[in-house]
Amino acid sequence: MNRRELDVSVESAALDVRDLRVAFVQYERGLRRRVVEAVRGMTLSAHPGEVVALVGASGAGKSLFGHAVLGMLPPNARATGEVRLGGRLLDEAARRRLAGRGLVLLPQGGSYLDPTARVGAQVRRAARLAGRRDPAAAAREALAERGLEAGVERLYPHELSGGMARRVVGAVAGVGDPAVVIADEPTPGLHPEAVAAALQGLRRTADGGAAVVLITHDLRGALGVSDRVVVCRAGSTVDEAAVADFAGDGAGLAHPYTRALWQALPGHGFRAPAEPGAAS
Template sequence: MDVDVAAGELVALVGASGAGKSLLAHAVLGLLPGNAREGGVVRWRGTPVDAAARRRLAGTEIALLPQSLTHLDPTATVGAQVRRSARLAGVAEPRAAARRALGERGLDPDVLDRHPHELSGGMGRRVLAAMALLGSPALVVADEPTPGLAADGVRAELDRLRAVADEGRGVLLITHELTGALLVADRVVVARAGRTLERAPVTAFSGTGEELAHPYSRALWRALPANGFHLPADGGAGLEDRPC
């Protein structure tokens, strides 16, 4: 996997389930299990950083918007968890910040007193997003941030991530939803089976995909409903995983 994100840029990492997208997110933050074998290099501001250093950056310089609602502590109220995140991010007045962050996502103040099991999936997703974007992290890694949200909520969350990038911070949007990614991304990285196949500007995803270099990228683009569900004759079995 080969992905880079610049300040002020939103990069979408796109691929099917099992492509290794979430694994990359956990590697970036040094959150892989102890028995994991790592290879390659992770650089922060151009300097190689080991797993311990990445864990120190997590929550302050690098924020993770996780995919799974299991990242919420089932034994603590939402308010306690959001305030804890605010303190870790160095936010002044954590209590007020928690109320403001949830309010910006359409959640009533009484949500602060609830436990995670009392939330719907969409509400839990919005709580995780509020926690991740507290403070001013230089890089936000958003791992599938929109499942469980209504259509208007999906667009609102994508627009918030775009606004984060427009403030001069970096955003890595991990998703299998290419259509939504193209609305807000500057560049798209296409991954399959743990490999980066292509890095392309958003403008390359147009027409029949003739500007895309890799056949898998073109197949993803052409298979979208708006493009007529045009699938390869062999169902994609003949697409190579070799990077361009």
């Protein structure tokens, strides 16, 4: 099922997540059962054509959000809340079936590419999974659209530069014409031009009609390509702000934590906000 089959219209959000919660069941010394709530109320929606940034500190629950939406949590995790795709309420199993097709996750750490397979095979596989009738042609086209010539198909991931790898990832993500792309921290470890290229790749994916959720620590980088910013802290989404509100001394930002994140950026002359529980 791809974007057309999901029947995503501009009126309904492609992705609509309400009050998502994720708890882990843990056993202490094999006996005492303990439930730890890692995500405690995350709400986010993204419309076709939009890039919505999900920003927050390390451990805030951003990656869990992505995994929960895809229905890919570890077995000891329990998720609750409502996840709609194209207006339809779907359970975890239904979302897992859409993974790689209507719904794509680019996981944190760049492990999205299989190091043992050639680029061409990987993009063709994504095209096949997405139901493209001629996977080879679709793969060639997806790579060419991103400025990669046919020879790239024969390369292995370790033979790609950072920027090329990201474009290949973009091709893998975009070849099925997905309704929703969740990109988890797509930029660490890349040099600045490659970071910009990767973010622009996501922007183009959205301009092509997908709803993109950009998970990142990099508020400044996110502002360059996003339409809205959702801020999370300690497992909860605490604010949603328009990109235009991130200006000057942050007076346009209503939420104190969002304002503190903005003011903590280098050049703004303020200190980073303390994390809950952190020693000050």
